Amino acid sequence: MLLVKNAIAPSSQTPLRIHTSLSPHMTTLNLLQALLLLICVLLSTIVALLPSVFDKQKSLSGRCVIFGLLAVCGLLVFIGTGLITTEQAKQNADWIHKVYWTLVFGCVFALPTMVYLLVNRQSKNSKRSSDTPEVISQPCRQELLASMLTDVIVRVEDSLHDDQLIPLLMEDRREEVGRPPEVTVNAKPSPSWLEKLPKFIRVTAESEPGKKIIDVFERDDIAGRLLILGAPGSGKTTMLLELAQDLILAAQQQPEKPIPVIFELSNWKDDKQAIADWMVADLKFRNKIPEAITREWLETGKLLPLLDGLDELKTRQGKCIARINKFLQTTSGLSQIVVCCREEEYKAGEEILTLRGAVCLKPLEEKQIQGYLQRLNCGHLWHGIQNDPDGLLALAKMPLFLHLIPVAYPNGLESKAKRFNSPDELEVYQEKCRKDLFDAYIKHRLEMPHDCQGYDPKDSKRWLTWLATSLKKQKQTEFFIEKMQPIFLDTTKQKLIFGLILGLISGLIFGLILGLISGLIDKKIELADDLTITWEKARKGLISGLIGLIFGLIGLIFGLIGLIFGLIGLIFGLIFGLIFGLPGEEIKNRNKPNQGIKDSAKNTIIISCILLPAGMLLYAAPLVVRGEFVEPISTMISGLGWALIFGIISAGLPVIQHFALRLILWKSGAIPWNYARFLSYANERRLIKQVGGRYRFIHDLLREHFAKM
Secondary structure, three states: HHHHHHOOOOOOOOOOEEOOOOOOOOOOHHHHHHHHHHHHHHHHHHHHHHHHHHHHHHHHHHHHHHHHHHHHHHHHHHHHHHHHHOOHHHHHHHHHHHHHHHHHHHHHHHHHHHHHHHHHHHHHHHHHHHHOHHHHHHHHHHHHHHHHHHHHHHHHHHHOOOOOOOOOEEEOOHHHHHOOOOOOOOOOOOOOHHHHHHHHHHOOOOOOOOOOHHHHHHHOOOOEEEEEEEOOOOOOOHHHHHHHHHHHHHHHHOOOOOOOEEEEHHHHOOOOOOOOOOOOOOOOHHHHHHHHHHHHHHHHEEEEEEEOOOOHHHHHHHHHHHHHHHHHHHHHOOOOOEEEEHHHHHHHHHOOOOOOOEEEEOOOHHHHHHHHHHHOOOOHHHHHOOOOOOOHHHHHHHHHHHHHHHHHHOOOOOOOOOOOOHHHHHHHHHHHHHHHHHHHHHHHHHHOOOOOOOOOOHHHHHHHHHHHHHHHHOOOOOHHHHHHHHHHOHHHHHHHHHHHHHHOOOOOOOHHHHHHHHHHHHOOOOOOOOOOOOHHHHHHHHHHHHHHHHHHHHOOOOHHHHHHHHHHHHHHHHHHHHHOOOOOOOOOOOOOOOOOHHHHHHHHHHHHHHHHHHHHHHHHHHHHHHHOOOHHHHHHHHHHHHHHHHHHHHHHHHHHHHHHHHHHHOOOOOOOHHHHHHHHHHHOOOOEEEEEOEEEEEOHHHHHHHOOO
């Protein structure tokens, strides 16, 4: 302050330019402008961060205080910006006096508020770390159960036709998991007939038709470790969904029950990846469950994995079974698990699962088929089905095909019995019947009356064929729009165009050549839809900024330029620390189409807005050091440019890549422009199942049929 007071001239009309002993080229006015610029950037950062605190503040008095801080900080920024952009000819004693009081008030409001923001975030994170894992995971448990129940209910409803559920028949296949067909516990030399009776109350079609799978799951000799087998279309996944629904409802009422979660084994890509690590990564992507919580759930038996689609792994099935068995051996707390697989594929493999029980779904009986058709008022179809025992009748014994027949052939059937000279002819005929059934079902669904937002059946079929082929290539059953990757491009020409577009869009940042190379090498698009970073990383950012300030103060010995760069280092350290220290949601379901890309775009805007003051500082600091006039419009434009560059680097690159990929696929005719609306349309036509932001064909067999087109 002595420097400032000594700099005041007796005349207010003469501009001051008193040289300091720090450097022959630096002036007091330069120093004042630099300090004023620093405080304006700090206040601008506070203005950008306080609204988030305002939303979380519950009390009226607290909100009033925050609103008052916003108003004062905004006013000080406005006054400070006006003083910085004042021409130097007017920078007299009166100007210095105003700068002095602006700096005083700015420090009074800026520094305590910054400390409040940082301490408030630190206390929240400290509270989380001091809580027990049980307290931390309870909110995640409730939200995950609600999310799983919603998904299961939607999938179960989509699996039904006119809300008609067919009771499925099961038979005991415990030998498929290495157990003897009959197990006698504490047998007596001469058991009575009453003691023998429970041995016959088993999961057989003859004794208990339509028995609920939850009753089998909870049997004492199975104790929640079950394998579900069946033929394609026999209803394995539907039965797994029914089991999941009953288990979720029980877990919501009884906190000690584990959380049932359905996992698609087709998403297990790395043969060397442990099943536990894969589950942790899968839940983190789908529901934003922190890795530590998922691992704690697995180790303590609070998670009940329901693994579907083991047969989808084809030749990798044996390796997956070995990984599951190792997972069961090494995870001491895990007591329950369910696995679904096609019977033929499971038996063809050499490995078996070390579970406690297994059931196999049996084909429907003729009386079940006839009763189902009568309940749908489609009894006129039974005669044609009955007259084709090797074709439609064999298909109708599978619930999937029985659901499709009334839709595909609403006007009746004229099938007749055929004779075959060899098993190969029979197999060819059955394959033709299945193909004709799928074609008729697809044709009827796509030609159903619709509003003006409908699509041409030929286009719809082409787009669905591309989707099925892409899923088959990626060995996936579920589809996320945001998970589309450059590998979806079929030809080198498409990859070349993708690289050129990416290079043109991001050329200011990485250059055309780098964009072209990245398009040719099929670089994976990594989403940036989560700003959640721990307090530890935020603390490191602040430490980096303080180190920059220390070096800047050391540079003060050599001149004011060192101080300016030190202040810039402090600003960037504070800003990045505050950004990356923002606490995010612990659980966040992907319940909207393309949610990951939309969140990445939103985060790009948020980061750019918060970094705008730092970008303005980068432009204005050198001008202030040289004593040149700082033009407001140029400062704003330059700052916005720097902020956008950092925002795109932090979160915007996936958005650019996704846009370029979608543009290529749209121009090639593989997808429509509004992909989410088309997939919702396919969901209404009962060709695609939509659960939140996830899509899958109504059955794997239908997906395979489209892929063969």
